[in-house]
Amino acid sequence: MNMDLWKTISVAKKEKHRNLYLNYKNLRKFPHELLKDGGSHHLEHLYMKMNSLTTLPENLGQKLPNLIELYLHSNNIEVIPGAIGTLVKLQSLDLSNNALAIICPEIGQLKALKHLRLTNNQLRFLPSEIGDLRELQTLDVSANCLTVLPESLHLCVSLEYLAADRNQLKDLPRQLCTLPNLKELSVTSNKLKCLPQDLGRYAELQYVYVDNNFQLYGLPSYLYTKVVGHSGCGSSTHDEEVKLLFTYRQMSIPLPDEILRIGTENDPVPTLQEMVMRTIYRFFRISEKGLDLLSPISLPRNLYKLLFYPLGHCHHCSRPMFTIVYPKCYPLMETPMAALYNGRTKISFVAYCCSIKCLQLFDLLS
Template sequence: MMVHEAQDQVRMGLTKKKTKRTSIEIEKVEELDLSGLSLDALPKPPINLGIIHKLDLSNNNLQNIPESLTARLLNLVVLDVHSNQLKTLPNSIGCLSKLKVVNFSGNVIESLPKTFENCRSLEELNANFNKLNKLPDTIGFELINLQKLSVNSNKLAFLPSSISHLTNLRILDVRLNCLRSLPEGLENLINLEILNVSQNFHYLDTLPYSVGLLIALVELDASYNRIKVLPNSIGCLKKLRKLSVEGNPLVSPPMEVVEQSLQAVKEYLSEKMNGTYKSPTKKTWLGKLVRYRTFNGVRTRNHDSEGLDVSEYHSLDCIASPRYNIASPRYNMGMFSPRRLLSPRTYFSR
């Protein structure tokens, strides 16, 4: 788009809305919408950027945002630059001390500038579908007001340990990354309601014990990973209403428990943690004989030393070996009666 055409679009995109704060005071809230205009570059705006509260530059072809532009957006609250070709964010983004919502999903950004941590008013960060391979190490120490952190579909191998200091965080979405593990200390996220770590495929093979200490957690999605054992502490999550663990080679809890219900999973893990879990009794060979009606299996008090009434039984067909030919008169079917099978003597005399 030509520069003069872009400038015309800037004028058209600028809208003024009046919001009544009190019966006397009136404040003008400025919004600049330049989305979907196929912009390759941003022209010099013919307005005072200091009055802009919301800037929408989404769905364009922008490869960068000028440092000088961001530095003058001192009152910006919402910044939307999703679906562009941005490779980096300007360092001057750290000047946006009033910024609460930022969306730069659908770009090719590999890392966030260090100054990004100065946006201490930030409440929502959407960085989905980029090429992020790491987050700033101290992000959790600085963005203390963050409530939603969505960084799915990136290349993150680890999350910084400072994440555990985001005590106001309610949603953490890190699916479709390359996560090897989650940081310890997640129990500090006392307001976290939704945790999605799904589809890290062959990388994530364990969850930390602290996941089960997220007292406000309502939804946990750990599907399609390599997790074999869920931490027993998950049995303590009283507010948990949704648990997704399909696509994992689970051993504990076994899939037959998972398929029953969430409550069954919580009870299983709780019993494992308390040491009160008793594995289901396996059917013995004796039970199999009863099942196949070899004998009635009724326990008695006086019939025989084993306490089993074997007076009524069915013959065992098709029992033969090269050594003992049951067709021979010498080895009639009486030799294969349950009394002989149950006898301590396990061979036949000749």
């Protein structure tokens, strides 16, 4: 350790500094001086950007028990030790621009964490324990190798900003639609083919960016009044490859894969399974204890989960739908993002309904 660094840390410990800046110090190891002799109990904010750290000490939580912010942007950290979970007061953690391939499950022990930034790493998945972060407000996992997002994200009830740009996502868990405080969702430059049909049903979600998802050619109708970024969505040749169309009043509409899996081309009558699910839902919703009375053993796991997170809701009457939807195309509204890309509007909004009566209430020419 050079003399200047030693002096900086010594003065900070002696004078009980709350903030310590160790950016651009060419550190290859975490400074031992900061952890010895009982550590630094007064330190709350530690900044170590643009160093060469490869790991973190196991006793970090013991030596820096009051740490609120840990800024480790642009290092070479490959593994986060499970001891990270001992930083019980940590509210902000930035590990962007590192070499992370795995996030340890102990991340879920950071109960006070509000901001987690993991951009530009090598992550292929996120642990389900991330759903234990009930205070989390910001999650940025852009520029990784993610193919899915964990369903447990819907448990992060304080989440306001979610960014997963430049990954390999093919779809989004529909449980995200239930996040009550989500204000902004950015999933640009992925491989999305469709979006959850209830996305945008909560008024809090106002900004949705899906630019450069070349196979995405339909958006949920709840986004019709939102600010939507959509440049580069819908390839020019994709329509020629569509094999199944929904035809209504001589109007043919390509169906997203999500609808192809659950609907039929010519039969708009709810299936027996759909009617059974609606009956079970209504019965347990009106009971005193609600759906809690229903044991998961009573139904197959996938159907039991559907009762809590329906596939969608009718845009007209809000009735939950479980196995079948009826789509309709709307013209995509102009947005500030569209103006940046010469106003290209190649994708459309998809409405859906749970009954023929509601379907006929839509003006298909609007």
